Amino acid sequence: MPDDAGLQALREAARFSPDNLPLRRHLAAQLLAQGYLAEAEAEYRAALLLAPKDPDISAGLAEAFVRQSAFGAALSALEPFLAAPGYPPRMGVIAARALLGEGDGTGAAYRYRDAVSRDPSLADPDLAARLAPPPPPAQPPAPGQPDHAQPYGHGRPYGQPYQPYAPPQPVHAPPGVDQSTAEVERPPVTFADVAGMEAVKESLRVKLLLPVQQPELFAAYGKRSGGGVLLYGPPGAGKTHLARAAAGELGASFVNVGLADILDMYVGSSERNLRATFEMARRNRPCVLFFDEVDALAARRSDMRQAHTRQLVNQFLAELDGVDEHANEGVLVLAATNAPWYIDVAFRRPGRFDQLVFVPPPDTAARAAILRILCRDKPLAEMDFDAVARVTEQFVGADLKGVVDRAVEAKLHQSISAGRPLPMSTPDLLAAAQTVRPTSVREWLATARNYVLHANESGAWDELMPWIKGGKW
CATH class of the missing domain: 3.40.50.300 (P-loop containing nucleotide triphosphate hydrolases)
Structure with missing residues (x-):
């Protein structure tokens, strides 16, 4: 929480006048200038709700992201503006820092030089020193030679500006007939x-x-x-x-x-x-x-x-x-x-x-029903699936299939020795259950608990609350 008296006064004014866009914008800029990055991000987000297409607010939010090393989020905030010609040069410098943070030095160099060529006051010697050198000037093809596209992966003809968001590794596929491989x-x-x-x-x-x-x-x-x-x-x-x-x-x-x-x-x-x-x-x-x-x-x-x-x-x-x-x-x-x-x-x-x-993990009755389905095509003696279900707490369907598979393997060895199919019994399943441990529920529950208790402002995970706090697990 910023302790500067001027910032506190601005925050108090914004609290009493939440729809005052100039005030929100000024407060966010002051927070950013003084290094309160998380608070600045929150204020810029609030301002964007009032003016979703404001380039200055989007640029400020992107700068807050960059200074927090959230480079992907910064590029996502800038992308709608960078796709249009004549975008604000300040956005180009911010995009250059974000691209450099992601390892795209060539794309960063293009954005930076384009921005500075339109507004020299934005020149940043430290940033320029970290950027890739400019590409050599394009040479026209010799007479009779085809005009090949270059460089690899970008498909840009000679003399055309570099496209910054095309990463160096992929290659553009030639046009063809769209056909799904799914069946x-x-x-x-x-x-x-x-x-x-x-x-x-x-x-x-x-x-x-x-x-x-x-x-x-x-x-x-x-x-x-x-x-x-x-x-x-x-x-x-x-x-x-x-x-x-x-x-x-x-x-x-x-x-x-x-x-x-x-x-x-x-x-x-x-x-x-x-x-x-x-x-x-x-x-x-x-x-x-x-x-x-x-x-x-x-x-x-x-x-x-x-x-x-x-x-x-x-x-x-x-x-x-x-x-x-x-x-x-x-x-x-x-x-x-x-x-x-x-x-x-x-x-x-x-x-x-x-x-x-x-889709919750199965309860006791559901586990018994799953075991019945898994065993219905196998030779069986009299079975007590409820007894097996009671000892397989926190087992999901995949775990129960593993129990049945192990019991079948053990019974197959006995049947080979006996020379005939032997029916599977409740002790076979109970013995197999002792060798299998639940694979996923505990780990998944630990992750889900963090979101349900600490990141559920929208109420999206209310459905999990009984399972987290109600003792169902």
């Missing part, structure tokens, strides 16, 4: 194959399935089929299995989108792959489009270091919105993540992943 399937499982999770299944029925199954009823209220649901919870709790079962329950196509289906080394190709995947789902509607580990595709843009990765998030948001209100009708978008707090907040806007559904 369309028809899952054989339904909600009957998902043990427990009744509240989760009911949420999916109301949000995703019933609008397709009873379109007339929902149309009476102006509701169409389609939409998005974000499933989150500890690893191994059955989020992917639940998504497949939702498609099977509906009798719809199912597209399981992996990272390899989207991410590509060529700049622009990842966005094309994402667009092609959505187009494939629209051609096969009704369709459940499932993105596992979605935090890798929808991470917070302020945390990203390169502009082309932020463009992938922008493309994802645009596809969720669709080109018109009917574009995604009949396309049910499900996504799963173990780390929902790392996903860009724009994805939680209504019309996108506006419903977050917590």
